[in-house]
Amino acid sequence: MGYKSEFLNVLSDRGFIHQCSDFQGLDAKLMSGTQSAYVGYDATAPSLHVGNLISIMMLSWFQKTGHKPITLMGGGTTRVGDPSGKDDQRKLLATNAIAENIAGIKQAFSKFISYGQEPEGGIMSNNAAWLDTLNYIDFLRDVGKHFSINRMLTMDSVKLRLEREQPLSFIEFNYMILQSYDFVELHKRHGTILQMGGSDQWGNIVSGVELGRRMHGYELFALTAPLLTTASGAKMGKTAQGAVWLNEAMLSAYDYYQFWRNSEDADVGKFLRLFTFLSLDEIKKLESLGGAEINEAKKKLAEEATRLCHGHEAAMMAAETARKTFEEGAVAESLPSIAVAMTELQKGVPLIQLLKDAGLVASNGEARRLIQGGGARVNDQLIENDNYVCTADMLGSEGAIKLSAGKKKHALIKVAA
């Protein structure tokens, strides 16, 4: 409501907006024609995770409402390391690791954004293109002179680190300057007027807005999304195994589905708005379901979210796997599985080892504790002996042994082809 532009209306209705440098100015700008906006992603891991999803959705909405989204890979800035929201300095990544990470991260974008030459076609950029070749003295004279140390010290990313008595190295101190420069550079190259990001990026983004104004009189805008927490206050995007990755290679579509399926009741509406493209009317209906009914809303959420990230087929398969596993208690073919050689199975493989190999536990000790604590099952049968050995005759009619750690984590042991 209240906005002229479809983009801001959608974002505000769906709960994407935390702060904006100038709502009216941005609104007017968006009404004046096709604009371009970007979000930067540092290549600190081989895949993005659900924490990044909110900004990807923003870019996607930006495109859907007729504008041009830019995904900026931080090939250059990753070599420096963003101090925002971190207590410790990030270890410096080797350049080749960064290149590999970038390759992994790119996979996810194409699911959410369509790249191309048309006016609202997305652009994939990489700040290494301009940062890697910067001349230090020139950069200091052209860009550095616009930054006041006094102000930088008051920025949260810096201030918090200092207040918490954590060291802040000079290289990290420069991160903000480089990110600011990115914004100016993208405006020069593509006319980008808006940078979006998480609320922790507010300082960095605003400082880019200011740099653009000081250097060239550009009119730039900042828009941030709220920091996402679950209804019980935990930071979003963690599971037992760690981060919820977007790349299939790091987290199966089934596990991704399960992540959403296990959302807390109180989060369902919020997540539907943020992480699906379902209409607000439909979402209202879904979130009004009470009691056990709300499970239907969670299924829809998981299905839609998985569809966006892994495609229709993978989503249907994940939903079906979950249905079989949880609603029928059957062995679903498509559960995550590991392969074991027939010869090994005939000899017998300790359950502990299988649990570990299947990734259901992190160590032998943990496997033992799981078993002793009554949380381990083989073919749905509770196993209490931690020296239990699995053998080939446990293979079910599907040709697999089903392992379970707790009620929700399941894996199949299949015979290696």
Added chain:
RNA sequence: GGAGGGGUGGCGGAGCGGUCAAUCGCACCUGACUGUAAAUCAGGCGUCUUCGGACUACGAAGGUUCAAAUCCUUCUCCCUCCA
């Protein structure tokens, strides 16, 4: 430059020669209850183990001692006060 205080497990924070793999809280895992939810309750929570133990850990490196997270020395980082 001077004087004090401090760096302990993912985080917070006890311990201050043996009974310390280290009280406790949070986070996390499992079980019960449920709706594959939340809340609650119970158990677990360094690695390995032939379940007897073994190994690695309390900023870093040395030393004293039968024995150190605990004492000594040096180094290092942080905080406070004085200059």
